[in-house]
Amino acid sequence: MSRQALVSVSDKTGLEAFAAGLVALGFKLISTGGTARALRAAGLAVRDVSDFTGSPEVLDGRVKTLHPRVFAAVLADLDVADHAAVLRDWGLEPISLVAVNLYPFEATATRPGVGAHEVVENIDIGGPSLVRAAAKNHRHVAVVVDPADYGRVLEALGAGTADEALRRELAVKAFRHTAAYDATIAARLPEHLGVPPSLVAQAVAPWLGADETPLRYGENPHQRAVFARPSRAGGLGAFVQLQGKELSYNNLMDTDGAWRLVHDLPGPGVAIIKHAGPSGVGLADTAADAYVRALACDPVSAFGGVIASSLPIGADAARRMTELFAEVVVAGEIDDAARAVFAAKKNLRVLVAPAPTTGLPRLRVIDGGLLVQSPDEGWDESWKLVTDRAPTPEETAALRLAWRVVKHAPSNAVVIANGHASVGVGAGQPSRVDSCRIAVDKARTAGLGLAGTAAGSDAFFPFPDGVEVLAAAGVTAIAQPGGSVRDADVVAAANRLGLAMVFTGRRHFRH
Numbered sequence: 001m002s003r004q005a006l007v008s009v010s011d012k013t014g015l016e017a018f019a020a021g022l023v024a025l026g027f028k029l030i031s032t033g034g035t036a037r038a039l040r041a042a043g044l045a046v047r048d049v050s051d052f053t054g055s056p057e058v059l060d061g062r063v064k065t066l067h068p069r070v071f072a073a074v075l076a077d078l079d080v081a082d083h084a085a086v087l088r089d090w091g092l093e094p095i096s097l098v099a100v101n102l103y104p105f106e107a108t109a110t111r112p113g114v115g116a117h118e119v120v121e122n123i124d125i126g127g128p129s130l131v132r133a134a135a136k137n138h139r140h141v142a143v144v145v146d147p148a149d150y151g152r153v154l155e156a157l158g159a160g161t162a163d164e165a166l167r168r169e170l171a172v173k174a175f176r177h178t179a180a181y182d183a184t185i186a187a188r189l190p191e192h193l194g195v196p197p198s199l200v201a202q203a204v205a206p207w208l209g210a211d212e213t214p215l216r217y218g219e220n221p222h223q224r225a226v227f228a229r230p231s232r233a234g235g236l237g238a239f240v241q242l243q244g245k246e247l248s249y250n251n252l253m254d255t256d257g258a259w260r261l262v263h264d265l266p267g268p269g270v271a272i273i274k275h276a277g278p279s280g281v282g283l284a285d286t287a288a289d290a291y292v293r294a295l296a297c298d299p300v301s302a303f304g305g306v307i308a309s310s311l312p313i314g315a316d317a318a319r320r321m322t323e324l325f326a327e328v329v330v331a332g333e334i335d336d337a338a339r340a341v342f343a344a345k346k347n348l349r350v351l352v353a354p355a356p357t358t359g360l361p362r363l364r365v366i367d368g369g370l371l372v373q374s375p376d377e378g379w380d381e382s383w384k385l386v387t388d389r390a391p392t393p394e395e396t397a398a399l400r401l402a403w404r405v406v407k408h409a410p411s412n413a414v415v416i417a418n419g420h421a422s423v424g425v426g427a428g429q430p431s432r433v434d435s436c437r438i439a440v441d442k443a444r445t446a447g448l449g450l451a452g453t454a455a456g457s458d459a460f461f462p463f464p465d466g467v468e469v470l471a472a473a474g475v476t477a478i479a480q481p482g483g484s485v486r487d488a489d490v491v492a493a494a495n496r497l498g499l500a501m502v503f504t505g506r507r508h509f510r511h
Contacts, residue, residue, distance in 0.1 A: 007100075032064050138168060213226060236259045270282050279302045280296065290311060299324070313329070334352055461484060
């Protein structure tokens with residue numbers, strides 16, 4: 001009995017070599033449409049599906065492999081006598097390999113200006129059905145959905161047959177492939193049909209087809225963890241690790257926080273994150289100067305932190321960054337001289353990554369449920385002046401920096417800044433006045449001046465006490481969302497203390 005392979009692919013990467021390898025191993029090729037034409041152009045003998053089924057392709061190719069003869073040849077359990085009898089009665093030989101990948105729905109759906117009709121036409125029907133059928137019958141059929149697997153499949157077949165372990169692996173990969181494909185349709189199609197989208201589908205779809213890299217452990221050693229990276233990764237997900245130890249779950253969490261923060265700053269700079277909160281940020285024209293300013297805010301907390309730079313890192317910055325122990329350094333550009341400096345710290349993880357992505361919904365798991373929300377992105381700095389005194393240009397620059405940083409600090413959060421760096425961060429407290437006190441104490445401990453600085457608060461001040469603590473320390477301007485039932489009391493306190501205060505109208509809690 002000869003072996004048959006059904007090959008029908010949209011992504012023709014490696015197709016000719018793979019098909020030629022199958023023929024050399026004694027396989028007969030069955031194919032459709034453009035795949036069959038490509039194989040014939042390569043000089044390979046191909047049997048059209050329409051010849052195999054005895055039915056022509058119809059409806060502009062919408063119906064070609066959807067036929068009982070095809071699915072009987074793929075789904076027959078050869079260990080079951082009745083199945084084998086059906087194949088004999090129908091004059092069929094089984095199909096023992098199915099190589100199928102699917103219409104490029106995502107690429108089509110995300111193309112600017114694409115019409116709904118074209119998007120719908122790129123929803124594959126026969127392909128997923130064939131893949132699922134072959135994967136179900138993996139005891140007798142090898143299913144190949146990824147051109148990257150062509151080589152090892154040929155190698156296995158050349159040794160006699162694809163062993164059961166490989167066929168199981170390929171089957172699981174196939175089901176993940178179709179699951180990701182359907183999830184992408186569920187996430188992307190609504191926008192083209194004018195139907196309300198599902199936030200859950202949009203949040204989950206990108207990760208179903210992602211490669212999973214095991215991590216040493218999760219937040220704690222007894223927790224299992226992986227890093228999922230989509231095939232078309234972007235932002236921090238597309239990082240390249242230049243050196244250092246294996247990244248941990250906590251490393252990646254803090255690196256993500258630092259990477260998002262440094263790209264939210266009102267200018268180029270450096271951010272240092274420790275345990276999910278900023279220990280300091282600095283703005284400057286060079287990474288070295290920005291790092292010095294960021295470190296000065298809280299050099300104690302910066303120990304063992306993550307350093308992110310939106311500026312290119314050169315040798316001077318690298319030397320300064322390696323003077324204090326850090327877990328990770330990440331930047332968009334690190335020159336060769338800096339890499340040589342970092343290389344002396346063999347355990348230091350050094351990453352290069354593109355700018356952060358936007359628009360991805362955020363996921364959090366609670367007991368028995370999943371929370372999904374749109375990301376907290378973008379800025380609206382058309383603030384409302386609520387005090388008698390307006391902020392000076394210098395105070396406005398400090399307010400912008402404090403307000404950008406406080407968005408990335410765990411709530412309740414208060415950040416004090418001047419025009420080029422944070423000077424005190426108080427975060428993660430049940431009481432806002434405690435966050436004010438911590439921010440002030442941090443600045444004083446670091447020996448940083450507070451006179452003429454500005455503060456940002458991620459949510460409203462429920463009482464005047466926090467404003468009074470900040471003013472007594474030397475803060476002269478405050479940005480806060482407003483919205484408290486005691487706003488009038490808080491504004492009155494600010495006026496009494498000579499502060500400038502603006503309401504942002506936008507809250508930035510981060511739990």
